[in-house]
Amino acid sequence: MHPVSLCNVGKVYRLGAVEVPALSDITLDIRRGVFTVISGPSGSGKTTLLNLIGCIDTPDQGEIRVAGRAVQSMPDDELSDFRARHIGFIFQSFNLIPVLSAYENIEYPLHLAKVGAAERRRRVQALLEAVGLESRRNNLPAQLSGGQRQRVAIARALATAPGLVLADEPTANLDSQTGAEIIALMRRMQREQDVSFVFSSHDPQVHAEADDVIFIRDGRIVGVELKREVAREVVREGALEVQGERS
Numbered sequence: 001m002h003p004v005s006l007c008n009v010g011k012v013y014r015l016g017a018v019e020v021p022a023l024s025d026i027t028l029d030i031r032r033g034v035f036t037v038i039s040g041p042s043g044s045g046k047t048t049l050l051n052l053i054g055c056i057d058t059p060d061q062g063e064i065r066v067a068g069r070a071v072q073s074m075p076d077d078e079l080s081d082f083r084a085r086h087i088g089f090i091f092q093s094f095n096l097i098p099v100l101s102a103y104e105n106i107e108y109p110l111h112l113a114k115v116g117a118a119e120r121r122r123r124v125q126a127l128l129e130a131v132g133l134e135s136r137r138n139n140l141p142a143q144l145s146g147g148q149r150q151r152v153a154i155a156r157a158l159a160t161a162p163g164l165v166l167a168d169e170p171t172a173n174l175d176s177q178t179g180a181e182i183i184a185l186m187r188r189m190q191r192e193q194d195v196s197f198v199f200s201s202h203d204p205q206v207h208a209e210a211d212d213v214i215f216i217r218d219g220r221i222v223g224v225e226l227k228r229e230v231a232r233e234v235v236r237e238g239a240l241e242v243q244g245e246r247s
């Protein structure tokens with residue numbers, strides 16, 4: 001099963017009488033256990049595509065399946081629960097809760113997923129160590145550097161052990177060295193936690209680390225690049241077939 005499948009997906013934003021077509025005829029399967037980058041110029045539809053995959057927004061056309069479930073037919077309360085358990089989010093502006101410490105920010109999604117106190121402590125502790133922030137556990141976001149904030153955001157995204165993590169331009173607000181460290185950390189976490197990562201980015205450092213790159217322009221897929229030699233290392237049995245391969 002693919003972590004994400006889209007079939008003929010389209011999205012139009014409506015601003016009064018004006019229609020802005022953001023995505024058209026998007027058909028693709030994201031492979032399991034790999035690092036996929038959605039690449040395209042500003043305004044090409046990257047964020048819209050991530051928002052649809054993340055069930056933050058709904059398409060006007062087509063079908064989206066996440067972890068095998070047709071998400072647009074789920075009732076709202078079931079969808080929020082599904083999203084909390086199956087999908088982690090990382091944003092370019094970190095989106096941490098300013099009044100909560102690093103520890104509490106990572107713990108927050110575990111509260112939403114109704115994980116018990118002892119298990120919450122165990123997971124948050126393990127994640128703080130994994131992202132190298134044990135000594136900053138009590139710091140508020142304002143008391144952390146940009147790279148440290150993004151590390152907290154990565155740990156938070158992985159807290160519920162989701163099968164899928166979505167990241168919208170995760171290195172956009174970081175200098176190139178910190179960006180490289182963050183990519184390396186995400187790469188390591190993706191491999192260790194056996195999770196599928198989907199990024200939007202035009203950062204060449206992110207492209208270089210990707211297994212698969214999906215190129216979009218004016219809301220349409222214009223190319224797909226699969227780095228198979230990398231993919232073979234990380235893809236699990238049965239996950240190699242790809243739909244929508246274009247060049």
Ligand SMILES: Nc1ncnc2c1ncn2[C@@H]1O[C@H](COP(=O)(O)OP(=O)(O)OP(=O)(O)O)[C@@H](O)[C@H]1O
Nearest residue numbers: 013015020022040041042043044045046047048049
């Ligand atoms: N809420 C909205 N209302 C109306 N139009 C929108 C809205 N959000 C995005 N758009 C339009 O949809 C198109 C795709 O936007 P989107 O933000 O998905 O692009 P993007 O590739 O993520 O761009 P960037 O790299 O600049 O973030 C653009 O033409 C944009 O102006």
